[in-house]
Amino acid sequence: MSSDTRLLMAVRVVVVTTLLLAALIIQYTVAEVLPLNYLYTTAGVTFALTLVYIALAMTVPSRSINLAVQVAGDLVIETLLVYFTGGLDSPFSFLYLVSVITASTLLYRRGGLLAAAGASIGYGVLVDLMYYGVLPMPEQSMFLPTAWSASRLYINMGANFAGFYATALLTSFLSEKLKRASAELDVNRQNLAELRALNQNVIESIPSGLITITPQSIASFINPAGAAILEAQPLAILGRPITELGFFTTEEWAEARERLDQGRVVRNEIHDAEVAGHQRSIGFAVSPLTTLEGMSAGYTLIFQDLTEMKKLEAELRLKDRMAAVGELSAGIAHEIRNPLAAIAGSVQILKNSKSLSQQEQRLMSIVLKESERLNKSISDFLRFVRPQEKKPIAFDVAASLSETLDLLANSSELNERHAIQREIAPPSFPLVGDADLIRQVFWNIARNAMQAMPNGGVLTVRTQVDNGSYKIVFADNGRGMSHADIQRLFQPFRTNFPSGTGLGMAISYRIVQEHGGRIEVASTEGVGTAITVALPVN
């Protein structure tokens, strides 16, 4: 049952019952006997019809049919009432208007016009039948009967009909307008809700950080990605001045605002941003935020964590550079080798000549010895720069590490003030790779650590296995490296050690990379260095 069907029934029952009670009270309090029987009849018919409406509403779901039947029933009751109260003389003909208005409001123009037609027919037929004496005049009329003339009959009917139709047209016009307006409002409300949800989703799901800044330079909103990049709770960001968030100093922000207020976008990258204790690279752009009306509403700050990207970029650049340098130096080394062989061969022949003095013989020997040494250096160098094809086999990486450290402990790199502390557990660990090359890496890194501690110190070598990689940490308490030194650590021919070539770390990097691993560096100037080699476990 629709709500207006029910409401209409309830209103009708309440009105009729009130009327009935009033009549009863009057009947028993006023001495003279009023002709009120017709009221009881009307009320009885109304109640009976109400039962019919309920039954209909329970069997026929259509709202308009239910309403139409009720309005029709009301018209019948109204006609009855008008008849009992004197037809043309009845003051109750206005009740038709109530039905016309009800129909116009609930069923719009068609319902209103049909109700007006129904009322006109009911009223017209009734008064005509009464006028021509087909229907007898009711006996109990409370109202004094007047003389009915034909002209009065037609004027009365005409006025009433005009009233019915005018009311129907006006009321249905207004209610249709109301219906359209409320439908439009619904659509707008729906659109607005959808738009808001979309905005919300976009902001919550973009991987970039987003902070909105009020015209007073206070952070007023941060999205989840933003909070994740800054490793902070949103509440720790909101309400704080933008200059406290690490993107701008006070002066930089003043400068940026000047540009923003000219409608420009401010972009920047910071490479030493402190985020929750570690350094990150963050790229960001600030732009003016305007409302739909074009008013300034502050600024938006969009930012991204570029740390990983920068790292990859640096690795790529390094790889490129190493490849180029490697090719070039290998070429030069070859070019030296051929003339060197010719020189050595010629000197060998000269040396065999019998006419040479003792002194000359000795000089020739030096030339030969030195060219041999040079040749060996070149061979070593070539082996480093153009490492031989790696031959992966299963080998014990922990044992290789221990052997390399044994070798170092017995080499001239160590003196009595040096110590090597080993924390190698488990003592045996299988990996697949080129054992000779990996040993070379260990040697290079451990030897650097010794060279970084010319006045003595401890090299701690620790191993650990975690999420799919075997890690070896070489930690020394030597002189450490500056930020710039760390950046250049893997670049070939950069050396700070007295007898260095600057190739050790470059070659190590290449070998580890060819094994699918990584080298990480942590170093503080004057404190020490920790180099971690991570090799994939397969």
Ligand code: ADP
């Ligand atoms: P080389 O040992 O021939 O100088 P490397 O490539 O092995 O070349 O090292 C390059 C440079 O990196 C070194 O000259 C030194 O300045 C720096 N370095 C490497 N390891 C360390 C360390 N453990 N502590 C301090 N500086 C280091």
Ligand code: MG
């Ligand atoms: Mg070295």
